[in-house]
Amino acid sequence: MIKKALVIGGGVAGIQAALDIADGGYQVILVERTPSIGGHMAQYAEVFPTLDCPQCILTPKMVDVGQHPNITLLTYAELQRVSGEAGNFKVEILQKARKVDHTKCTGCGTCWQKCPAKVPSEYDAGISERTAIYIPFPQAVPAKPVIDTGHCRYIRYMEFIEGGEEGKKPPQCRICEQLCPVGAIDWEQEDQIVTEQVGAIVVATGFDLMPIERLPEYADDPDVIDGIQFERMLSPGGPTTGVVQRPSDKQIPREVVFVSCAGSRDPEHGVPHCSRVCCMYLAKQAMLYKHAVPDGQAHVFYIDTRTTGKGYEEFLQRTKDEGTVYLRGKVSRIFRDGDKLKVMGVDTLSGKQVEVSADMVVLGMAMLSSEGSKELAARLGIATNEQGFFTESHIKIDPLESTRPGIYLAGTAQGPKDIPDSVAQGSGAASKVLGLFAQSESTSEKMVVS
Numbered sequence: 001m002i003k004k005a006l007v008i009g010g011g012v013a014g015i016q017a018a019l020d021i022a023d024g025g026y027q028v029i030l031v032e033r034t035p036s037i038g039g040h041m042a043q044y045a046e047v048f049p050t051l052d053c054p055q056c057i058l059t060p061k062m063v064d065v066g067q068h069p070n071i072t073l074l075t076y077a078e079l080q081r082v083s084g085e086a087g088n089f090k091v092e093i094l095q096k097a098r099k100v101d102h103t104k105c106t107g108c109g110t111c112w113q114k115c116p117a118k119v120p121s122e123y124d125a126g127i128s129e130r131t132a133i134y135i136p137f138p139q140a141v142p143a144k145p146v147i148d149t150g151h152c153r154y155i156r157y158m159e160f161i162e163g164g165e166e167g168k169k170p171p172q173c174r175i176c177e178q179l180c181p182v183g184a185i186d187w188e189q190e191d192q193i194v195t196e197q198v199g200a201i202v203v204a205t206g207f208d209l210m211p212i213e214r215l216p217e218y219a220d221d222p223d224v225i226d227g228i229q230f231e232r233m234l235s236p237g238g239p240t241t242g243v244v245q246r247p248s249d250k251q252i253p254r255e256v257v258f259v260s261c262a263g264s265r266d267p268e269h270g271v272p273h274c275s276r277v278c279c280m281y282l283a284k285q286a287m288l289y290k291h292a293v294p295d296g297q298a299h300v301f302y303i304d305t306r307t308t309g310k311g312y313e314e315f316l317q318r319t320k321d322e323g324t325v326y327l328r329g330k331v332s333r334i335f336r337d338g339d340k341l342k343v344m345g346v347d348t349l350s351g352k353q354v355e356v357s358a359d360m361v362v363l364g365m366a367m368l369s370s371e372g373s374k375e376l377a378a379r380l381g382i383a384t385n386e387q388g389f390f391t392e393s394h395i396k397i398d399p400l401e402s403t404r405p406g407i408y409l410a411g412t413a414q415g416p417k418d419i420p421d422s423v424a425q426g427s428g429a430a431s432k433v434l435g436l437f438a439q440s441e442s443t444s445e446k447m448v449v450s
């Protein structure tokens with residue numbers, strides 16, 4: 001039995017699993033495919049039902065991961081191959097080239113100040129830009145940059161020269177290299193395969209939001225945005241410093257419509273499942289919008305509200321009490337009418353057509369399994385459902401075990417859920433790993449005694 005675990009995915013569920021296994025005294029390798037751990041929670045302005053600032057409650061855990069003596073953190077990395085069985089898996093992890101030597105880099109931030117290449121920021125869900133050499137957000141762990149080779153001017157220039165291509169040469173650059181005070185830029189750094197032996201694996205790869213383009217009847221306008229974009233707009237540390245602005249003209253929207261079940265519970269246009277958190281995060285966002293624009297009007301279109309967590313129904317009631325109007329109905333179309341957007345729906349309580357004029361619309365898009373989940377499942381030899389969420393060994397009595405012994409599931413990788421349930425599953429999966437490791441100890445102790 002190899003008493004070392006691999007956790008795949010550094011969102012709140014994977015972070016919790018890694019910390020609990022490491023605190024239990026065992027070595028953990030945490031693999032995260034983006035340049036920083038934190039996952040989606042790190043993008044939010046405040047979190048329901050307590051309206052905590054996520055940075056205040058998540059950042060300490062991220063820092064603990066970065067500093068824990070039992071955790072090896074591999075960011076910008078992905079699992080490539082797995083063989084073996086519970087207790088003794090051989091895993092091959094692709095460490096993508098960062099082109100920055102993290103042993104030299106001090107994280108001073110000088111290098112990205114003058115980078116001329118601009119790319120839509122993944123962290124800000126496309127509503128701002130980042131540079132080609134970057135850390136995704138100020139609280140990133142590790143707080144050291146990577147060079148996005150697809151957008152770095154110098155790398156594109158070199159590819160152009162070496163490829164002997166014809167046409168206009170891309171501009172030369174290397175500004176980051178000139179600025180770096182410790183010589184940490186490493187153009188020669190290549191992708192590497194890291195091979196490890198582990199006894200257990202936790203899959204915590206999270207979710208992606210359904211792209212709004214998949215609902216063209218709602219989304220064909222710059223003032224129609226998704227829930228994560230709105231979170232970034234509400235965030236005091238976000239690109240608008242918490243000022244709610246309509247994307248088309250930067251004006252403060254006086255009327256905002258929030259649309260729940262945008263793609264969820266809709267097998268025809270989206271997915272059949274309920275995404276479980278949209279009712280609550282739209283209530284939160286409507287409330288935060290009213291806090292930011294007290295004379296503004298928020299409307300929420302809903303099919304029915306699902307508020308099954310502790311304190312959730314009370315939170316929804318508070319949103320209503322603070323002036324948000326709830327309209328029971330499914331939105332059929334959103335279209336531009338001059339300066340306004342028209343949101344058409346049917347009020348299922350009165351049976352009447354409803355039309356609401358809005359300056360901006362926020363879609364509560366469906367939660368999907370994270371990109372590449374089915375491929376990852378094939379590599380791990382475990383099952384997913386049709387939507388790509390990892391399948392439990394038994395949905396009721398073994399909800400944390402995957403379909404393969406020694407591989408456990410945590411968080412939204414298994415299905416849509418909120419932060420408390422993701423954290424609970426992270427701890428649950430960790431306890432399964434600790435149980436497996438302890439079992440082998442007690443078995444070998446018994447063998448010695450007998």
Ligand SMILES: Cc1cc2nc3c(=O)[nH]c(=O)nc-3n(C[C@H](O)[C@H](O)[C@H](O)COP(=O)(O)OP(=O)(O)OC[C@H]3O[C@@H](n4cnc5c(N)ncnc54)[C@H](O)[C@@H]3O)c2cc1C
Pocket residue numbers: 008009010011012013014031032033034037038039040041044046047048049077078079204205206207208209227228231277281284370371372376410411412413417418419420422
């Ligand atoms: C707009 C919005 C607002 C929300 N607000 C709240 C709220 O206020 N309160 C609340 O309780 N819940 C809220 N939620 C739900 C919350 O986001 C989730 O419960 C939580 O983020 C789940 O954490 P996770 O770790 O399972 O997944 P994620 O946060 O998605 O993290 C998964 C991590 O795995 C990484 N990853 C993915 N694939 C791989 C791979 N193959 N290899 C390595 N790494 C990989 C990802 O990069 C990511 O870092 C909200 C959801 C949305 C959409």
